Amino acid sequence: MHDGRNRAAIRPGMRVRIVLKKDQRSGHLTEGEVKDILTSSSYHPHGIKVRLTDGQVGRVKEIVE
Secondary structure, three states: OOOOOEHHHOOOOOEEEEEEHHHOOOOOOEEEEEEEEOOOOOEOOOOOEEEEOOOOEEEEEEEOO
């Protein structure tokens, strides 16, 4: 299981688990498919920010193999 802090590991179409802004306190993860990668830097300590195909935006915590 890879984490979502390196941009190079994330591609559109991948299944990922993200934490939404509203879930940052609880740590609840939302699973979905990556549509767009929103973080421009190659690394982010809290996870690369992505938009899922359903429009939800959050930081990648896990990449689903």
